[in-house]
Amino acid sequence: MDKDWGDAIRPARYWHRQGADHAVCDLCPRHCRLGPGQRGLCFVRANIEGVMVLTGAGRSSGFCVDPIEKKPLAHFLPGTPVLSFGGAGCNLTCAGCQNWRLSRARSMDRLGGTTSPRAIADLALGLGCRSVAFTYNDPVIACEEVIDVALACRDRGLRTVAVTAGYIDPAPARDFFAVMDAANVDLKAFREDGYRKLTSAHLGPVLETLRFLAGEAAVWLEITTLLIPGRNDGDEELADLVAFVAADLGREVPLHFTAFHPDHRLSALPATPAATLLRAREIARAAGLAHVYLGNLPAGALGGAEDGETTLCVGCGAPLIGRRGYAITGWALDDSGHCLGCGRALAGVIEGPPGTWGPRRLPVPGVASG
Incomplete structure (x- = not known):
C-alpha cells in the first residue's frame, strides 16, 4: 500500500x-x-x-509503573514492576466502566505524541520493569500496534501482559495472544442477557477466548469478575461461572472477585459490600477452585488484612504468598515456585525470589519517540 x-x-x-x-x-x-x-x-x-x-497508532493515554498485582495478576512474577500503558476507545460499552473517559473517548486529543515500539521497550527496561502491560482501555482494538510493541519487548527480554475483556474473533486472537506471556480476562457476567445489558456485547465469544487461552495458548491466564450489586452477583449465576472455570479452564486458574464502585452510567448503584465477595469466594471454593482472590476493597474490610489475597498451597494448604494490598508480606516458595513445605508446584510464572516493588505507583510523564 x-x-x-x-x-x-x-x-x-x-x-x-x-x-x-x-x-x-x-x-x-x-x-x-x-x-x-x-x-x-x-x-x-x-x-x-x-x-x-x-x-491513533503509536499514541498512548499515558504510562505508569505499577505492581504486577494491580493488573491483577497474583501468580505472574509476583512483586515485580510492570510498565502499564494504553490508548483510547473500546469495543465494549460497559455501563460501570471506571475508565470510561478513555474507553468511550471520541477524540484523539486524549492521547500523547507518537512513540515507537522500541522506545516503549527501552523505557520499560530503563525503569527496571520485568514486563509491559497493555491496559487502561482494551488492547485488542489496536491489535496490529500491540503486536508490534509486544515483539519489541520480547526482543529485549521483557514479558508482555494483556488486560482485556477477550472480545475478539478467533483468527486475530491467535495472533494477538501469540505475543503475550500473561492475560487477565475480565469476565463481566455469566448470563447472556446480563452480559449484553452491561456491555452491549455477547458472552459466547468471551468464553471461547477463555477456552482458547486455557487450552491452547502459551499464556498464563487469570480472570477477574467485577461483582455489581443486582446485575451479576446472584448465587446461581456465580455458581455457573465458577463451574465453567473449574470444568473448562482448570481448577488452578486464579479467579479475582472485585468490588464495584459507582461510576459512569451505574453511578446510582451502591458499592459492592464485602459480604458479597466473601459469599462469591465460598461458592468458588465449593466448586473446587484453588485460587480465589478478593479485591478493590478498603483495607480491613474483610476482617483481616490478608484474608482476600493470600495464596495457599494446593498440596498442603500452607500460605505461600502473603499479601497486604499490593505488597508481599510472606513468601514460602523456592526459586522455581515449589512449596517449601510439601514441594507442590504453584501454578503460574515464578522465577526466583519475589520482587520488591511493593504498592508503589510511578507515573511516567513522557516518552521520547524514535
Whole structure:
C-alpha cells in the first residue's frame, strides 16, 4: 500500500472489502461495516478511502509503573514492576466502566505524541520493569500496534501482559495472544442477557477466548469478575461461572472477585459490600477452585488484612504468598515456585525470589519517540 497515512494512522490487517467502498472489520464479533469516513464502535478502527485503518497508532493515554498485582495478576512474577500503558476507545460499552473517559473517548486529543515500539521497550527496561502491560482501555482494538510493541519487548527480554475483556474473533486472537506471556480476562457476567445489558456485547465469544487461552495458548491466564450489586452477583449465576472455570479452564486458574464502585452510567448503584465477595469466594471454593482472590476493597474490610489475597498451597494448604494490598508480606516458595513445605508446584510464572516493588505507583510523564 503506497498511501501516506501519517504517523498515527496505519493500515489495519483484520478486515475485508464489501462492495466498492465499504470495509467490514474482522477483528471482533461486532464486524462493523463501515462506509468511507466512518469509524467502528471502538472508535480507533476506521474506513479511510475504502481502506480499513487503525487510528491513533503509536499514541498512548499515558504510562505508569505499577505492581504486577494491580493488573491483577497474583501468580505472574509476583512483586515485580510492570510498565502499564494504553490508548483510547473500546469495543465494549460497559455501563460501570471506571475508565470510561478513555474507553468511550471520541477524540484523539486524549492521547500523547507518537512513540515507537522500541522506545516503549527501552523505557520499560530503563525503569527496571520485568514486563509491559497493555491496559487502561482494551488492547485488542489496536491489535496490529500491540503486536508490534509486544515483539519489541520480547526482543529485549521483557514479558508482555494483556488486560482485556477477550472480545475478539478467533483468527486475530491467535495472533494477538501469540505475543503475550500473561492475560487477565475480565469476565463481566455469566448470563447472556446480563452480559449484553452491561456491555452491549455477547458472552459466547468471551468464553471461547477463555477456552482458547486455557487450552491452547502459551499464556498464563487469570480472570477477574467485577461483582455489581443486582446485575451479576446472584448465587446461581456465580455458581455457573465458577463451574465453567473449574470444568473448562482448570481448577488452578486464579479467579479475582472485585468490588464495584459507582461510576459512569451505574453511578446510582451502591458499592459492592464485602459480604458479597466473601459469599462469591465460598461458592468458588465449593466448586473446587484453588485460587480465589478478593479485591478493590478498603483495607480491613474483610476482617483481616490478608484474608482476600493470600495464596495457599494446593498440596498442603500452607500460605505461600502473603499479601497486604499490593505488597508481599510472606513468601514460602523456592526459586522455581515449589512449596517449601510439601514441594507442590504453584501454578503460574515464578522465577526466583519475589520482587520488591511493593504498592508503589510511578507515573511516567513522557516518552521520547524514535
